[in-house]
Ligand code: PMP
């Protein structure tokens with residue numbers, strides 16, 4: 524058949540995780556924790572497995588929507604109404620897909636900041652949209668706002684933001700929000716803000732959610748994931764926060780993508796969300812892991828700028844080899860037994876900055892062993 528996504532192959536996360544499995548390599552490629560979630564959370568799920576096993580309401584279990592609205596107000600001081608501004612979905616991937624589908628018509632342009640998370644472009648293309656790429660470069664991956672302004676046209680319908688950003692770990696500043704607001708305030712442009720790493724920020728940084736700027740909040744679909752915050756990526760449960768009018772349209776799509784998401788887990792999360800400690804301690808937890816990994820490669824020829832947020836660290840191998848990053852990622856998996864993700868896959872033209880992405884959401888022993896292997900290069 525004729526492909527609707529001719530330029531899309533199998534996602535790099537599947538490719539590298541499979542290779543790690545096949546070769547027995549340490550898997551620092553796909554972004555998921557190697558450790559388990561809180562036993563209290565699994566106990567809650569166990570509890571709610573009794574009698575809560577049928578379809579949840581389409582928009583999510585009311586007590587989870589209420590708990591999430593309360594947590595959002597506690598964290599950012601912004602009130603989303605649980606009835607018509609909070610929707611529980613099957614992971615941030617679904618939130619992003621449904622939000623893009625809600626907004627984009629054929630021919631609409633969507634501004635993206637590269638390196639861009641791999642699910643965005645297929646969602647845009649399936650809706651008939653046209654991706655407009657703004658490349659960001661190492662070491663700081665900062666946004667050139669003059670360039671963004673120069674790329675806006677009458678067809679620009681959506682700008683997609685990801686902070687903290689995967690794969691490069693960059694965190695947007697308040698100044699970035701102000702620049703974005705100045706661009707969109709008098710235009711018919713929507714925003715999708717992927718904030719799945721909202722609780723993983725380092726060196727005293729704070730998360731500037733797009734919801735905290737009134738001009739941005741009014742036009743933003745904030746997409747989040749419980750998977751990252753509670754070490755449960757396999758549960759595929761996330762949410763979309765958006766003003767009433769946007770949520771009404773978003774739900775029209777969501778109800779025919781998945782309709783609703785897993786019921787007992789929603790009840791369990793509603794209870795668990797009431798405890799701030801797990802998400803308040805997450806930054807310190809992952810900062811220690813980032814620092815352990817970086818200290819473990821101290822003697823190596825890799826160079827780096829410490830990640831500002833997320834659970835990914837980029838390492839530059841310019842001093843080691845001139846190879847294409849994809850080839851190197853494959854070779855290192857086979858030869859030294861450490862799997863990573865090449866950063867060129869996050870650029871539409873495969874720009875090779877000689878960077879590999881390593882996920883440090885791993886137990887300390889794995890990080891130390893990986894560091895030891897990488898230091899031999
Ligand atoms: N956005 C980004 C930037 C991600 O890194 C991920 C997953 N790791 C997702 C979205 C998808 O989240 P979920 O697993 O909740 O679908």
Ligand code: GLN
Pocket residue numbers: 536537552553554555689
């Ligand atoms: N977001 C994860 C990563 O960046 C992977 C999620 C997935 O495999 N779809 O590695």
